[in-house]
Amino acid sequence: MAAQPKQQTATASHRTPPVHTDPDEVSLETALLALADPVRQSLVRELAGAGDWERACGSFDVPVTKATLSRHFAVLREAGLLEQRDAGPKRLNRLRRAEFDARFPGLLDLVLRQDTTA
Amino acid sequence: MAAQPKQQTATASHRTPPVHTDPDEVSLETALLALADPVRQSLVRELAGAGDWERACGSFDVPVTKATLSRHFAVLREAGLLEQRDAGPKRLNRLRRAEFDARFPGLLDLVLRQDTTA
DNA sequence: CGGAGTGTACGCAGATCATCGAACACTCGG
DNA sequence: CCGAGTGTTCGATGATCTGCGTACACTCCG
Numbered sequence: 001m002a003a004q005p006k007q008q009t010a011t012a013s014h015r016t017p018p019v020h021t022d023p024d025e026v027s028l029e030t031a032l033l034a035l036a037d038p039v040r041q042s043l044v045r046e047l048a049g050a051g052d053w054e055r056a057c058g059s060f061d062v063p064v065t066k067a068t069l070s071r072h073f074a075v076l077r078e079a080g081l082l083e084q085r086d087a088g089p090k091r092l093n094r095l096r097r098a099e100f101d102a103r104f105p106g107l108l109d110l111v112l113r114q115d116t117t118a
Numbered sequence: 119m120a121a122q123p124k125q126q127t128a129t130a131s132h133r134t135p136p137v138h139t140d141p142d143e144v145s146l147e148t149a150l151l152a153l154a155d156p157v158r159q160s161l162v163r164e165l166a167g168a169g170d171w172e173r174a175c176g177s178f179d180v181p182v183t184k185a186t187l188s189r190h191f192a193v194l195r196e197a198g199l200l201e202q203r204d205a206g207p208k209r210l211n212r213l214r215r216a217e218f219d220a221r222f223p224g225l226l227d228l229v230l231r232q233d234t235t236a
Numbered sequence: 237c238g239g240a241g242t243g244t245a246c247g248c249a250g251a252t253c254a255t256c257g258a259a260c261a262c263t264c265g266g
Numbered sequence: 267c268c269g270a271g272t273g274t275t276c277g278a279t280g281a282t283c284t285g286c287g288t289a290c291a292c293t294c295c296g
Contacts, residue, residue, distance in 0.1 A: 016244070032153055036150035037147075065287080066244090067245085071244095073243090090243085106228065107224070107225065110223070134275090155253095182256090184273065185258090188274055206262095
């Protein structure tokens with residue numbers, strides 16, 4: 001965290017800057033719907049296993065194409081589940097764990113506990 | 119449990135007896151999907167406000183027809199969220215609160231807290 | 237400046253879901 | 267035994283969602 005010469009600005013690589021939604025403005029229905037999808041569950045779990053801003057969008061191991069993956073990230077963003085920041089051509093992610101947990105206590109934990117069993 | 123002259127048997131009024139699914143056999147995805155629907159959220163909340171076996175299927179205040187309502191109850195049943203018992207021509211309901219909460223801690227509370235705000 | 241790498245936007249196909257009306261099944265009371 | 271009350275099943279419809287390929291935008295490196 002020393003003085004770095006503007007490594008990542010606000011809007012960087014893509015047509016549109018990431019649009020974030022605060023967890024406080026998210027309905028329970030939206031949150032449940034976002035977390036119900038298996039692919040998005042994987043994303044959230046992998047994200048939780050890594051540190052903030054450590055993973056770029058393309059670095060996740062899910063069986064979908066880039067286009068679909070991008071859509072899933074948009075859904076998670078709109079559900080207040082993650083924050084994104086552009087760093088060069090990459091888009092880094094952060095799980096909004098504390099904020100989301102404050103809005104929907106216990107919900108994220110359910111997904112992270114991997115209870116996808118039966 | 120005194121000797122009652124068969125007030126309610128297993129299969130009673132309808133073509134098929136109610137098919138129940140244990141919460142333990144329910145996937146997180148199924149649970150989230152079941153609770154994501156606004157109509158089903160209403161049903162669960164109304165059910166939580168009443169005692170066990172107090173409410174028949176037709177006694178709920180939701181803006182759908184009987185056919186749709188019946189389907190919603192089936193979904194909730196398959197998600198391990200409620201138990202049904204036939205009593206005469208009526209089908210009484212019970213929220214499987216403890217069982218479901220043991221399987222998905224905190225999930226039901228989120229819905230019951232009426233956090234449907236924004 | 238051109239090419240590789242990264243991510244988004246735009247349709248389009250397929251599946252799933254909520255909804256309804258109508259027909260059916262069952263129980264109970266007269 | 268018939269009619270009112272209750273709930274399910276069936277088939278159809280419209281909306282929504284996931285998935286894809288393709289085209290595009292932007293950054294960085296040589």
